[in-house]
Amino acid sequence: MGLSGRERRILAQIEQALEREDPELARRVAAINRIEAVGGLPGRPYGDRARLWALAHGWVILAAGALVMVLLLVAVLTT
Structure with missing residues (x-):
């Protein structure tokens, strides 16, 4: 409206x-x-692609952090 x-x-x-x-x-x-x-930053016509890229990298960082925590937990429990 x-x-x-x-x-x-x-x-x-x-x-x-x-x-x-x-x-x-x-x-x-x-x-x-x-x-x-x-729909994006000036000079960056790929606003949606940039958001998807950032989201994908965020999930990769989150998964890597979870993996590190699991590995540390396994290391502590096996010693």
């Missing part, structure tokens, strides 16, 4: 006030909006 004309005007006024009062924050919000619109 889209915004009404009145809601769009109010949002534009809020954006203009933010730009006047805190230009740095307005710049950061605009950068976040650009990232969200593209």
